[in-house]
Amino acid sequence: xxxxxxxxxxxxxxxxxxxxxxxxxxxxxxxxxxxxxxxxxxxxxxxxxxxxxxxxxxxxxxxxxxxxxxxxxxxxxxxxxxxxxxxxxxxxxxxxxxxxxxxxxxxxxxxxxxxxxxxxxxxxxxxxxxxxxxxxxxxxxxxxxxxxxxxxxxxxxxxxxxxxxxxxxxxxxxxxxxxxxxxxxxxxxxxxxxxxxxxxxxxxxxxxxxxxxxxxxxxxxxxxxxxxxxxxxxxxxxxxxxxxxxxxxxxxxxxxxxxxxxxxxxxxxxxxxxxxxxxxxxxxxxxxxxxxxxxxxxxxxxxxxxxxxxxxxxxxxxxxxxxxxxxxxxxxxxxxxxxxxxxxxxxxxxxxxxxxxxxxxxxxxxxxxxxxxxxxxxxxxxxxxxxxxxx
Ligand code: LMR
Numbered sequence: 001x002x003x004x005x006x007x008x009x010x011x012x013x014x015x016x017x018x019x020x021x022x023x024x025x026x027x028x029x030x031x032x033x034x035x036x037x038x039x040x041x042x043x044x045x046x047x048x049x050x051x052x053x054x055x056x057x058x059x060x061x062x063x064x065x066x067x068x069x070x071x072x073x074x075x076x077x078x079x080x081x082x083x084x085x086x087x088x089x090x091x092x093x094x095x096x097x098x099x100x101x102x103x104x105x106x107x108x109x110x111x112x113x114x115x116x117x118x119x120x121x122x123x124x125x126x127x128x129x130x131x132x133x134x135x136x137x138x139x140x141x142x143x144x145x146x147x148x149x150x151x152x153x154x155x156x157x158x159x160x161x162x163x164x165x166x167x168x169x170x171x172x173x174x175x176x177x178x179x180x181x182x183x184x185x186x187x188x189x190x191x192x193x194x195x196x197x198x199x200x201x202x203x204x205x206x207x208x209x210x211x212x213x214x215x216x217x218x219x220x221x222x223x224x225x226x227x228x229x230x231x232x233x234x235x236x237x238x239x240x241x242x243x244x245x246x247x248x249x250x251x252x253x254x255x256x257x258x259x260x261x262x263x264x265x266x267x268x269x270x271x272x273x274x275x276x277x278x279x280x281x282x283x284x285x286x287x288x289x290x291x292x293x294x295x296x297x298x299x300x301x302x303x304x305x306x307x308x309x310x311x312x313x314x315x316x317x318x319x320x321x322x323x324x325x326x327x328x329x330x331x332x333x334x335x336x337x338x339x340x341x342x343x344x345x346x347x348x349x350x351x352x353x354x355x356x357x358x359x360x361x362x363x364x365x366x367x368x369x370x371x372x373x374x375x376x377x378x379x380x381x382x383x384x385x386x387x388x389x390x391x
Contacts, residue, residue, distance in 0.1 A: 013128060016363050025361030027382055031374040032363045034180065034342050036214075036243055036311055039376045046246045048304035052293035056286075066285065068276040070097025074288040075254050077295035081218050082209065082239060082256065084226060094269045095256040096276060097283045101210045101240025102129060104255035108206055108236045109137040110275050111257075111268070112171060117204065121162045121172040125149075125345060125367060127180045127208070130173060142166070147184045149347050149368070152335035154184050160197065168202035174228065176209030176237070177221035178341020181369035185215065185340050191224030195231035205232050210240035213308040214315060215340040233260045241291055243342065244308055250287025311373075315342065318375045325384050329391020333384075336372070345369045352390045360386035 016032030035043045069075070075095040083089065098104040109120070120134045123146030134141045144162035145155040163172060174194070179185050186194065198205055205228045215221045229235050234257075241252040257272065259265035276283070294300045323337025336344045348356070348368035356362040362383060364370045375383060 011128075012366055016365070019357075020363045023361050023363075027379075028361030028363070029374055029379050029383060030363050031370040031372075031383075032365060034243070034371055035248060035373070036246065036315075036342065037371075037373040037376075039314065041374070041376065043246065043248075046304060046307050048294050048300045048307060049245060049247065049290055051303070052290045052297070052300055053286075055293055055297075056289055060289070063285070065282055068096070068273045068282055070254075070283040071285060071288040071292055072097075073296075074292040075256075077292055078239060078241075078254060079256070081212065082222055082237060083229065084222070089258055091262040092260070092265050093256060093258045094265050094272070095254050096269075096272050097288050098238075098253040098255050098276070099280055099283045100242060100251040101208065101238050101253040102133070103251070103280065103283065104238030104240070104253045105130070105133050105206075105208060106137070107255050107272060107275055107279070108238055108257075109133055109139060110279075111271055112204070112206070112236070113137045113139050114271070114275070117169065117171055119166070119170045120206070121159075121166055121170060121203075123147075123159060123162075123173075125181050125369075126173075126175075127210075130208075134173075139171075142170070146179065147182045149182070149345050150330070152184070152332045152339075152347070154186070154190075156186070156190055159194070163194070163197045163201055163203060166201060166203055169204060171204045171206050172198065173206045173208065174225065176207045176212065176225040177215045178211035178343070180210065180341070181343045181345045181365065181367060183336070183339030183341055183344040183372075186224055188224060191227045194224075195227040198228055199231040203232070205229065205235040207235065207237045209237060211243055211341045212239075213244045214312055214342060217312070218305075218308075229258060232258075234258055241287065245287075245291055245294070245304070247287040247290065250290070251284055252287035252291060315372055318372050318380070319344075321377070321380055322372070322375065322384075328384060328387045331387055331391065342371050342373055343369055344372060346387075348390075355390040356386055359390070362386050 020030045119140050119142050122141040124143050131141050145158040207225045212221045237256045239254045242248045319337045323334045325333045331346045346368040
């Protein structure tokens, strides 16, 4: 059966976890996979998560199946954070729990493809898993430039041109905030412009929101995407709780779908459940149950909110600290100070990235993407020295 298969390279991002672990260089720095790190380089379990897990341990009296929709109270509890307190969508908006944000993107793409969608407008660079998921579900990614890495500027014109050239019913995939991998987001005005073109051209927005709260705040990070959702009769939103609840390996996500009418929403929901059933049957429970407990308890929620605020503040401090170095060779570090979330992509060649790794023990994606959370006051000088030596 498998004689003709050829070896595939390991996933470029995920292999960095092991490469970094196996490096004995005491000065090594992990700027690879997207996990938040504190000033000591750790990714501790949130205090609010520990408390909610403790409560779950005490009160959970069954681990029986919940069904393909997962924990619907979890899905309902997240909804106001994403869509606003009184979103007004009523039963036109539905959601299901998914295994992580990846499961949500996959379920969205499969369901869209089964409904006849053919093309997804995708700004590059993007999260490296977007393209493969779109293709695996039989759709075609239609690429445009999200940003110019040399100048560290958004190529908004490329998005506008791509949307204007698209056909009615084409999907446009948008990062809700904290663009992965560039950290370059749309302004409020640009979101407004996107919303009006989406409406004019009859495009279908698919929003990937994996870093809410790590940019400017929960409300602020959702303001732009809400304009697009309000402008389009139908849309989907893939959500991840990996980073903003620190629940990475628990695989906690959700897919929300907005339909034209309540009747259509009910039909679409039945397809989401059927596709979920054929994929993973039911999502894992523990992480979503933990989020539900946090969001339904005032004290836990306040503690969680404060923890996310601290993460955001630390990320912004690291961005400002790096920005002070201005330019190192062709790398514009000042731009890092204007960007959002975990990531920025530096203007480095693959050879330079490999030199950072081989000669200095600094691990980043081959694209030049850095996870800003891997930096701290102590390792930034080593990082900048290394950049200077390879620039
Ligand atoms: C990342 O981009 O590093 C994270 O979202 C982890 C992943 O699944 O790729």
